[in-house]
Amino acid sequence: MVLSSQGQAPAAAVKYSSIIEELGRSIVSGELQPGGRLTIEGLQARFKVSRTVIRDCMRILESMNLVFSKRRVGIVVQAPRHWNVYDARIIRWRLEGTSRARQFKSLTELRCAVEPLAAAGAARNATQEQRAVVVNLAQQLRTLGEAGRLDEFLAVDIEFHALLLLASGNEMFSALDDVVTEVLRGRTTQGLMPRTPREYSLASHEAVAAAIAGSDPDAAETEMRNLLAEVQEAVT
Amino acid sequence: MVLSSQGQAPAAAVKYSSIIEELGRSIVSGELQPGGRLTIEGLQARFKVSRTVIRDCMRILESMNLVFSKRRVGIVVQAPRHWNVYDARIIRWRLEGTSRARQFKSLTELRCAVEPLAAAGAARNATQEQRAVVVNLAQQLRTLGEAGRLDEFLAVDIEFHALLLLASGNEMFSALDDVVTEVLRGRTTQGLMPRTPREYSLASHEAVAAAIAGSDPDAAETEMRNLLAEVQEAVT
DNA sequence: GGCGATTCAAAGGTAGCATCTTTACATTCG
DNA sequence: CGAATGTAAAGATGCTACCTTTGAATCGCC
Numbered sequence: 001m002v003l004s005s006q007g008q009a010p011a012a013a014v015k016y017s018s019i020i021e022e023l024g025r026s027i028v029s030g031e032l033q034p035g036g037r038l039t040i041e042g043l044q045a046r047f048k049v050s051r052t053v054i055r056d057c058m059r060i061l062e063s064m065n066l067v068f069s070k071r072r073v074g075i076v077v078q079a080p081r082h083w084n085v086y087d088a089r090i091i092r093w094r095l096e097g098t099s100r101a102r103q104f105k106s107l108t109e110l111r112c113a114v115e116p117l118a119a120a121g122a123a124r125n126a127t128q129e130q131r132a133v134v135v136n137l138a139q140q141l142r143t144l145g146e147a148g149r150l151d152e153f154l155a156v157d158i159e160f161h162a163l164l165l166l167a168s169g170n171e172m173f174s175a176l177d178d179v180v181t182e183v184l185r186g187r188t189t190q191g192l193m194p195r196t197p198r199e200y201s202l203a204s205h206e207a208v209a210a211a212i213a214g215s216d217p218d219a220a221e222t223e224m225r226n227l228l229a230e231v232q233e234a235v236t
Numbered sequence: 237m238v239l240s241s242q243g244q245a246p247a248a249a250v251k252y253s254s255i256i257e258e259l260g261r262s263i264v265s266g267e268l269q270p271g272g273r274l275t276i277e278g279l280q281a282r283f284k285v286s287r288t289v290i291r292d293c294m295r296i297l298e299s300m301n302l303v304f305s306k307r308r309v310g311i312v313v314q315a316p317r318h319w320n321v322y323d324a325r326i327i328r329w330r331l332e333g334t335s336r337a338r339q340f341k342s343l344t345e346l347r348c349a350v351e352p353l354a355a356a357g358a359a360r361n362a363t364q365e366q367r368a369v370v371v372n373l374a375q376q377l378r379t380l381g382e383a384g385r386l387d388e389f390l391a392v393d394i395e396f397h398a399l400l401l402l403a404s405g406n407e408m409f410s411a412l413d414d415v416v417t418e419v420l421r422g423r424t425t426q427g428l429m430p431r432t433p434r435e436y437s438l439a440s441h442e443a444v445a446a447a448i449a450g451s452d453p454d455a456a457e458t459e460m461r462n463l464l465a466e467v468q469e470a471v472t
Numbered sequence: 473g474g475c476g477a478t479t480c481a482a483a484g485g486t487a488g489c490a491t492c493t494t495t496a497c498a499t500t501c502g
Numbered sequence: 503c504g505a506a507t508g509t510a511a512a513g514a515t516g517c518t519a520c521c522t523t524t525g526a527a528t529c530g531c532c
Contacts, residue, residue, distance in 0.1 A: 050486045055515090060295050
């Protein structure tokens with residue numbers, strides 16, 4: 001799952017991507033109510049493109065379970081419970097839209113659920129190189145944090161957490177790296193972070209790294225939980 | 237996310253669904269290597285359908301990040317790390333294929349991560365009715381478990397866990413109900429379950445239910461962790 | 473041998489037509 | 503008057519033919 005780009009696909013804007021974006025956002029924001037109908041013909045006129053393009057878009061939205069299409073009826077907007085909420089695009093749209101705060105909270109809770117086990121997994125499965133990098137990143141975090149270089153701190157923090165997910169050896173966890181990235185980034189932008197990272201947080205990162213380096217899953221899990229306690233609190 | 241059907245869409249087999257199934261399975265199983273190429277023309281000949289249908293299929297597979305298409309090159313199979321592994325269809329394909337055991341383990345680990353927090357969430361956010369139902373389901377589990385009626389036990393167990401996820405109030409959690417359903421079902425089919433559910437397990441279900449009914453998030457989380465400890469062990 | 477121009481294969485996009493389903497409406501019969 | 507049945511139309515599904523755009527690979531020049 002890749003938030004920024006469609007996997008390997010070249011960034012080259014294909015024609016329909018903007019249509020998907022627009023419709024996806026409308027649906028996710030609630031502007032297009034569940035049960036609401038669209039027709040290919042209508043969309044064709046609205047976006048001034050051929051039917052093929054609209055059809056392609058519909059297939060994609062359908063595959064995200066945002067809509068379904070039925071003969072003689074048209075394209076019907078699905079209720080939120082059907083949406084593939086783990087699809088990177090839907091996550092992005094929800095974070096951009098009015099439901100940002102809500103989505104943010106959900107994702108943070110998901111992080112709190114997953115990251116401790118991911119850390120434990122990393123302590124078990126990480127390669128030697130990954131262990132070394134984790135320790136190194138934690139050190140960098142301290143340096144940058146104490147120096148108050150927040151932007152660089154954020155970048156390294158993202159790298160730290162993404163590496164843990166990857167090293168966990170569980171692809172369901174590593175697929176969430178975009179989620180974690182987005183949440184960390186949003187947390188800073190939204191001013192939910194202290195100006196200077198707290199000593200507590202720096203120490204926790206180091207402790208997690210040490211546990212992973214020392215192949216101690218239980219410690220890694222516990223320390224990660226400590227680390228997340230702060231986060232949890234800020235959102236609740 | 238719905239494993240069995242595409243949301244509200246009628247079961248009516250649209251033409252391309254079987255093509256998607258076949259190609260999706262080939263990719264997920266590794267039969268079609270990452271970097272491997274397909275062409276629309278080739279697929280057209282292979283499946284004896286028009287270009288339109290193939291294009292629709294490609295859009296869908298592309299939207300799952302299983303492939304990407306490039307002009308002058310064709311349709312290229314993506315590496316596993318790009319796949320939308322939370323897409324219900326991909327989960328299903330992986331569970332059907334040769335990587336079943338591996339996928340099973342990942343999903344179980346995911347359950348262990350998510351369900352405790354979901355239980356805590358349910359203790360906080362469930363409606364009165366949901367709380368009553370949870371308690372009732374736990375009771376049924378005891379009755380069915382002690383009577384050795386395994387099929388019915390499984391059905392109720394699935395209902396129990398799905399309700400927790402739903403009641404958690406976190407849509408990222410409730411979207412995982414298919415995953416949990418599939419894991420529970422597979423666990424029974426694969427003979428990972430004791431013939432008669434253990435007293436320990438029955439008590440844990442009751443304890444979780446009681447904690448939710450009594451609005452005690454911490455207890456719900458702890459009890460759910462106890463419940464999952466057994467599961468965790470069986471898979472590791 | 474390296475670098476720019478050319479070629480061309482394959483996807484992207486358009487257009488129009490035929491078909492199939494399902495809904496909505498009208499008609500008929502009890 | 504109400505239920506069953508027939509019918510028309512709306513709109514998705516599917517096919518074919520044709521043009522455009524892109525970018526990989528080859529060719530040719532320096």
